[in-house]
Amino acid sequence: KAGVTQTPRYLIKTRGQQVTLSCSPISGHRSVSWYQQTPGQGLQFLFEYFSETQRNKGNFPGRFSGRQFSNSRSEMNVSTLELGDSALYLCASSLRGAAEAFFGQGTRLTVV
């Protein structure tokens, strides 16, 4: 059974640009969550999608957005990139009603 797949693994962008990260959940998982990991702030929840609907949102500015497609794949978008957006972005998927989340390997975004 394939795990959670995040693409790309590494990304370098310039300040002011926008970026889209992709997450393919484990087959059958319909819940997808996104987290940002930085040395200073640690792991912080961005948002969670279930059946194409955002169910939970963390405390991030509106430049951070996401969506989920009918096949449960999810994308997150960051517009007008800032240096502080440099981080490891992790995606996690889970079954409906399950407490356990499975994480992908992450996308490391560097903003220069």
Added chain:
Amino acid sequence: AQSVTQLDSQVPVFEEAPVELRCNYSSSVSVYLFWYVQYPNQGLQLLLKYLSGSTLVKGINGFEAEFNKSQTSFHLRKPSVHISDTAEYFCAVSANLIQGAQKLVFGQGTRLTINP
């Protein structure tokens, strides 16, 4: 709202020695508790979880944790560590919500270093 405090940012231990990584949480609702491990340049791997039932939870790689509701703690233990256990360990909590909504709140992490 939930919060998690990992009491040690770094823990150095000699190989084959026992280790305990401490985690305290706060929440006004019942919660699920987790320990994850992260190796360099990797995502998070679930070590163990407490959902309900027995307060002593056994996980992968010989780790176990004990849920203590009165002390709001969920400490992680291993009786004998190996060099390969060198990694960062995260304690996390999620509210026991309907529909299993996923919103994990993580501690700041404990870097476990095993010395030969």
